[in-house]
Amino acid sequence: MSDTLVSIAIPCPLRRRFDYLWPAALAREPQPGLRVKLPFGRREVVGIVLARSDNSDIDPAKLKAVTEVLDEQPSLSAELLALGEWAASYYHHPIGDCLAQMLPVALRRSKPAASKPAEHWQLAEGATPDALPARARQQRALFSAVAERGVLSRDELKTLGFSRAVLNELIKGQLLCAASAAPRAADAERGPELNAEQAAVLHTLADHDGQFGRFLLDGITGSGKTEVYLRAIARAIANGKQCLVLVPEIGLTPQTLRRFERRFPGRVRSLHSGMGDSERLANWQAARRGDADIVLGTRSAVFAELPRLGLVVVDEEHDSSYKQQDGWRYSARDIAVKRAADRDCPVILGSATPSLDSLHNADRGRYQVLRLRQRAGNACEAPIRLLDIRQQPLQHGLSEALLNATDKALAAGNQVLLFLNRRGFAPTLQCHCCGWIADCAACDARMTVHYRRRQLRCHHCEAIRAMPASCPDCGNSQWIYDGPGTERLELFLQQRFSQPVLRIDRDTTAGRGSMAELVNEVNKGEPCILVGTQMLAKGHHFPAVTLVGIVDMDAGLFSADYRATENSAQLLLQVAGRAGRADRPGEVLLQTHCPAHPALQSLSQHGYRDFAAAQLAERRLLELPPFSYSAVIRCDAPQLSDAEQFLQQLRDALAAPTPDWQVLGPLPAPMTRRAGRFRASLILQAAQRGLLHRQLAQACHTAEGLSRRGQLRWSVDVDPIEMF
Numbered sequence: 001m002s003d004t005l006v007s008i009a010i011p012c013p014l015r016r017r018f019d020y021l022w023p024a025a026l027a028r029e030p031q032p033g034l035r036v037k038l039p040f041g042r043r044e045v046v047g048i049v050l051a052r053s054d055n056s057d058i059d060p061a062k063l064k065a066v067t068e069v070l071d072e073q074p075s076l077s078a079e080l081l082a083l084g085e086w087a088a089s090y091y092h093h094p095i096g097d098c099l100a101q102m103l104p105v106a107l108r109r110s111k112p113a114a115s116k117p118a119e120h121w122q123l124a125e126g127a128t129p130d131a132l133p134a135r136a137r138q139q140r141a142l143f144s145a146v147a148e149r150g151v152l153s154r155d156e157l158k159t160l161g162f163s164r165a166v167l168n169e170l171i172k173g174q175l176l177c178a179a180s181a182a183p184r185a186a187d188a189e190r191g192p193e194l195n196a197e198q199a200a201v202l203h204t205l206a207d208h209d210g211q212f213g214r215f216l217l218d219g220i221t222g223s224g225k226t227e228v229y230l231r232a233i234a235r236a237i238a239n240g241k242q243c244l245v246l247v248p249e250i251g252l253t254p255q256t257l258r259r260f261e262r263r264f265p266g267r268v269r270s271l272h273s274g275m276g277d278s279e280r281l282a283n284w285q286a287a288r289r290g291d292a293d294i295v296l297g298t299r300s301a302v303f304a305e306l307p308r309l310g311l312v313v314v315d316e317e318h319d320s321s322y323k324q325q326d327g328w329r330y331s332a333r334d335i336a337v338k339r340a341a342d343r344d345c346p347v348i349l350g351s352a353t354p355s356l357d358s359l360h361n362a363d364r365g366r367y368q369v370l371r372l373r374q375r376a377g378n379a380c381e382a383p384i385r386l387l388d389i390r391q392q393p394l395q396h397g398l399s400e401a402l403l404n405a406t407d408k409a410l411a412a413g414n415q416v417l418l419f420l421n422r423r424g425f426a427p428t429l430q431c432h433c434c435g436w437i438a439d440c441a442a443c444d445a446r447m448t449v450h451y452r453r454r455q456l457r458c459h460h461c462e463a464i465r466a467m468p469a470s471c472p473d474c475g476n477s478q479w480i481y482d483g484p485g486t487e488r489l490e491l492f493l494q495q496r497f498s499q500p501v502l503r504i505d506r507d508t509t510a511g512r513g514s515m516a517e518l519v520n521e522v523n524k525g526e527p528c529i530l531v532g533t534q535m536l537a538k539g540h541h542f543p544a545v546t547l548v549g550i551v552d553m554d555a556g557l558f559s560a561d562y563r564a565t566e567n568s569a570q571l572l573l574q575v576a577g578r579a580g581r582a583d584r585p586g587e588v589l590l591q592t593h594c595p596a597h598p599a600l601q602s603l604s605q606h607g608y609r610d611f612a613a614a615q616l617a618e619r620r621l622l623e624l625p626p627f628s629y630s631a632v633i634r635c636d637a638p639q640l641s642d643a644e645q646f647l648q649q650l651r652d653a654l655a656a657p658t659p660d661w662q663v664l665g666p667l668p669a670p671m672t673r674r675a676g677r678f679r680a681s682l683i684l685q686a687a688q689r690g691l692l693h694r695q696l697a698q699a700c701h702t703a704e705g706l707s708r709r710g711q712l713r714w715s716v717d718v719d720p721i722e723m724f
């Protein structure tokens with residue numbers, strides 16, 4: 001009898017599966033989804049069994065064998081394996097890497113999936129002490145201690161003087177089970193009375209209980225979208241389902257988590273990149289066992305295994321953090337929709353500023369739109385007013401008008417938020433005598449001045465060096481700082497105003513808990529100025545802020561990259577949404593050099609929907625996505641010519657352009673050199689998705705067959721959100 005053959009996914013850059021022998025000595029069946037150890041080249045790696053295979057093209061004498069099965073249970077269910085295979089082909093990415101990324105980091109290594117011992121326990125469903133023998137006094141005592149408290153922690157176990165053995169007996173007898181930290185017995189907070197719009201939305205959702213449906217919940221900031229999710233989740237849980245809730249990276253704040261925890265004590269598990277590997281593994285396992293009713297997480301949580309999955313929510317669906325920006329460039333939002341379709345369950349995409357992709361899907365009838373037009377409670381939406389700053393004197397980028405408005409708001413006892421777009425606010429260092437500029441040695445970029453630490457940093461490769469005492473070219477030390485920078489703006493504001501100035505950006509919030517501290521400070525409600533970048537835009541409610549000043553948005557809004565225009569408008573409205581959330585009416589002042597620009601006019605006068613409609617009309621005319629389908633093939637190498645040559649060879653292998661099919665490039669990236677490597681790309685665009693995918697498959701096939709100069713890297717980006 002011949003040996004069993006299996007096909008295996010192995011994390012490596014090749015877009016294929018690998019055949020291995022499955023020795024009878026393993027004494028196991030090769031179940032799909034099992035993690036196995038095997039020799040690969042000169043290494044030993046972790047692979048995942050995809051299937052038995054009937055025959056192999058490989059010379060049987062050369063076939064290698066799986067050496068070890070790592071787990072009892074498959075790590076990926078049939079559902080997730082199928083999802084992974086679909087995603088690998090959709091994104092033209094190696095299956096082995098896709099499957100590895102779907103697993104928690106702890107499982108990508110070749111250790112068995114030892115679960116971290118639980119730290120908290122609760123009574124198992126339906127457990128009664130009657131099952132215990134009368135003389136098991138210790139066990140009875142521990143049982144009632146847990147019953148009393150709802151949840152018992154490891155520390156309490158010690159303080160109460162119970163031994164681990166007693167605990168283990170109860171667990172073995174299925175009277176106790178692991179719990180998450182929050183006590184399940186705590187009273188779940190009850191939500192507010194729904195307003196009519198929310199009730200109508202939930203009514204529509206209820207009509208689709210238990211069947212596939214794609215919903216776009218379009219509601220302005222503060223209109224009660226989260227409340228709608230919470231209610232829909234409560235219904236799903238009551239029906240015995242699990243829920244998957246995705247939030248943007250920056251949106252998973254402790255406040256968000258607490259809000260879910262308060263409503264569903266003990267039922268929520270989070271998954272995000274900020275947590276340690278073992279905690280992540282524990283939560284992933286809880287979801288997979290069906291112990292967690294809600295998984296709340298960022299991008300990669302979309303791969304959490306939920307055997308009873310019955311509802312998927314993607315909050316702030318337009319957010320670009322759902323798209324992974326290196327390696328496997330998947331969109332967690334799009335995969336979430338696919339998962340719901342596979343599961344036949346509803347998916348809700350929510351946003352105050354839906355992506356043009358989703359609005360287009362709504363126009364085509366693929367998504368059902370649910371709208372919330374009013375702010376919940378008694379707050380109202382802040383109007384956006386344009387400040388024409390052409391020829392106006394500016395102090396650190398701020399006009400008189402904005403400074404005066406700030407004065408007024410502070411004097412009235414309110415808070416002010418000044419928003420800086422990162423782009424254009426990175427100060428550079430230049431010599432006033434000879435014009436020397438501090439450039440990064442590894443990138444086509446200027447170093448950014450970090451004033452307080454007297455450092456120069458590159459924001460593209462993380463190079464750091466000390467600010468030079470004198471100009472390396474001419475020896476003088478008369479510096480010009482070009483661009484205001486958040487740090488110097490903060491200093492200026494501190495001198496100009498007597499109220500406290502709080503800067504919120506990547507530098508000031510780097511430490512653990514420092515963001516929470518800053519937010520607490522703001523929420524005391526004392527008059528102050530908040531100044532910061534993107535980090536200010538999302539996830540936080542600042543009820544005492546009445547004035548939002550947007551210092552500079554022109555660069556993004558009027559960018560040549562159509563996605564930048566869309567993202568800037570979304571960001572602008574996100575920031576604007578911070579104002580006037582409570583009872584005090586808010587105002588948004590937007591400084592601009594182009595007050596007459598139609599995009600700004602439509603945004604400020606008619607709102608996002610109007611703006612989006614105009615943008616969609618333009619894209620239709622220009623046949624840009626979502627009216628066509630695009631992909632980018634990127635390449636980088638130590639020599640620009642190598643990267644360009646490689647891409648040219650791919651281009652030569654592709655179909656000749658037709659009205660339905662275009663290829664652009666090889667184009668060097670605007671910042672051609674980054675971290676010492678030269679970057680170029682090919683941009684592919686097709687009128688039909690099928691056409692794009694056939695050409696991409698051809699390109700990948702060609703690329704894998706090309707002999708490559710050392711250190712050349714290439715990757716595919718389907719549905720890109722940036723072109724380079």
Ligand code: ADP
Nearest residue numbers: 192193194195221222223224225226227376377
């Ligand atoms: P969004 O997610 O759209 O920003 P939220 O659900 O966070 O909106 O609601 C904004 C605020 O309004 C929250 O403080 C929330 O508790 C409150 N809220 C939501 N729905 C209602 C309601 N029906 N009645 C009163 N307050 C509400």
Ligand code: ZN
Nearest residue numbers: 431434471474
């Ligand atoms: Zn000089």
Ligand code: ZN
Nearest residue numbers: 440443458461
């Ligand atoms: Zn650099």
